[in-house]
Amino acid sequence: MRKGKLYLVSLMMLLIMSLFLAACGADDAETSSSESGNDSSTSTDSSTTDDSSSSTPQVLVFGRGADSVSLDPGIVTDGESFKVTQNLFETLLNFGEQDTTINPGLAKEWEVSEDGLTYTFQLQEGVKFHDGTDFNAEAVIKNINRWKGGKEEDFYYFNSMFKAEGEDIIKDVTAEGDYTVVFTLSRPQAPFLKNLAMSPFGIGSPTAFEAAGDKFGDNPVGTGPFKFTEWKRNDSITIEKFEDYWQDGFPKLDKVIFRSIPDNSARLNELMAGNIDLADGVNPSDGKTVEGDSTLQLIERPSMNIGYLGLTNTRAPFDNKLVRQAVNYAIDKQAIVDAFFEGRAEVAANPMPPSISGYNDAISPYPYDPEKAKSLLAEAGYDGKEIELWAMPVPRPYMPDGAKVAEVIQKNLEDVGIPSKIVTFEWATYLEKAKNGEADAFMLGWTGDNGDADNFIYTLLDKDNIGSNNYAYYTNEEVHSLLIQAQSETDENVRNELYKKAQEIIHDDAPWVPLAHSTPLLAAKAGVNGFLPHPTGSDKLHNVSME
């Protein structure tokens, strides 16, 4: 009997202890998890050994926000899927290590004809797919034909990049010998090479996809530095070193494990506890914590995004240009960047970031000038009716905290006499309603796919894209003709001028308030070397090693 009672009391004490420990924390989880970094060096790392002696395999555990949808890069559209496929597959051309310049990939050289309609690629020789199939011209042709023959809803990116008005831009692909491929286009396409370097166009093994059909995504086979091992859905994806990789000395890691950890704070906790080596999607507010911890390093991803406040141009009062300009003067963009991006962003002037070719740096952001805003509103005859201000419900790299930014904007608008009500919806609903033009003013953003101006300005602000990505319902014929002209202009200088002109008009029309180009953050253990995050969000890990 004594024993039973003792056992009970000790059990209760344990429970009390755990509650007490929990109660010792700070007021809310956000701050407590972010203030604990400075003294977390006591954390023992019992479960992991990552000394890089040659006997222990080098394993990198990469924590991220969500699982992949499929591992067939041709059929997916989400960044989390590409994060993995980028290391299993290779594209004909590669982006630069941390930019979107064009570099050799599976194709070592290429020539473009004078008229911009014929592209001839010389392929790397001696490359093998993970299943032993040879990589050659025939494999490239089979991949292109697979995407071409598929339906739009299956190979979404191929269709959006290489089809226009229902017509194939890639008219024909032929082989000249085993290692030369010739692409014939139906019309010149300025960003053609950049498009080919995008993750969705990773070349797969024809043997594998012909056998697997639509199950190719469960057992992907490419030529990349890593090959697929295992996928535990919603939990982890494991890829391992491909011993026959064609580039000697790569990859340096033996294994990479991608773990899905949905909650940002929980992900950082896992990194601090030593259970993962690299964490994507670090809140700007946690940046200082990571920097203050000697066992961790903070890594900045080069910025290629825009966060903006869209003003639906077809709804009153934003159908009046003067009112839209007034809102641009009313909002204190620098204050927003300082407060919510922790300074890790720059105030935006144009609908695309400065790193993109064709950026107009003669344009500066609308200055913060409430008086100017008031006089414009008076001139416009604004009636003082309350507007709806839509706040983003989810954190995104271009907008870490939609709700708080909305409150600042609300205050700014109130100061110049525009009353507003903040509303928000669950993410899928939000996008649907904004796309239908139901918002007055809404927050949104965009991360570039291929580092081309067309992928920002045409995609987000051309009249062709009303009902898809032109949420602001902005229409301007002059801008439209400039953008269409730029799509097939192959002279880079002429093309840049066209985009600069378009940006001028857009700046004056003020369909949005461009807010910021943010620098997304990652964190890693101090011993992770050679990790270079890519602006597109698809990171190549062949050069990463661990100390």
Place this chain on the structure above:
Amino acid sequence: MLHYIGKRLLHLIPVLLGMTFLVFLIIRAIPGDPAQVILGQQATADAIAALRLKLGLDNPWYVQYFDYLKGIVTGDLGESLRTRQPISSEMWPYLAATFELAFFAMIIAIIVGVNAGIVSAWFQNSWFDYLAMVIALIGVSMPIFWLGLMEQWAFGIQLGWLPTSGREEVRDPVTAITHFYLIDTLWQGRFDQFIVVLKHLLLPGIALATIPTAIIARMTRASMLEVMRSDFVRTARAKGQKMFVVVYKHALKNALIPVLTVVGLQTGMLLGGAILTETIFSWPGIGRYIYEAIGFRDYPVIQSGILIVAFLFVMINLIVDLLYTVIDSRIKYN
């Protein structure tokens, strides 16, 4: 008895049917287009229209509903819109993960809750009684996500005792057979992995167990107090039996009936209510599976997921009702 079970199972049909219909209507009433979500922000209007056609989302709702029912009757739960995998094969690992976590949490809740309730009743109005009930009150009212993050901070980061996310050490993954990792690791004689899996269960298990523990403790206490005042307990005491024997042998059996009801209800709750815990602890369970499906408007997954959880919920209640007869011979089902 069999007759009774048969009748109860027949009753399930209209209940589940009504539920599928409700869920079907509600999820279609929320705005948001699966085709749009699947294709992402970059999607063109044409691509969305084509995908809608392919997924059969353009059919009238009643056609879609009957197609779905037809599938269910033939044991086909449909295909996920997003991953294009058959749900019946996709769902089991998630379900097993949630089962393992829920049962683990329930075992903690029963052991701690029942014992705390007994001791509280036994030493009514003592310091232990007050303390236990205050803690129970805190346990019921504490937000799980906060408790979860605190646990991670204290036991994971500060003390480094326990892992704070997932089901296994990813550097040494478990080979899944049944997807109950405790069973799988024992099966393969991997005791080292068994311990690791157990460690992973601890923090989410405790977080998930707080509410049922508190409820069970309060219920046990109340029903024990009532039983302790009854004649047979007084008789037992008068015969000179030790208090311990009286409490644990005579009183407990009678006091357990209302507790059992709570256990049944709470187990059902745990199956569906694990979403927060699963998100904080990155536990790949059914709650997160359905939750993410809602974000993606993955209609078949939401429908079938909720159907399965509801089915389990009513089955657990049936089992609880049958257990009454085992505990209390006065209860008979005819």
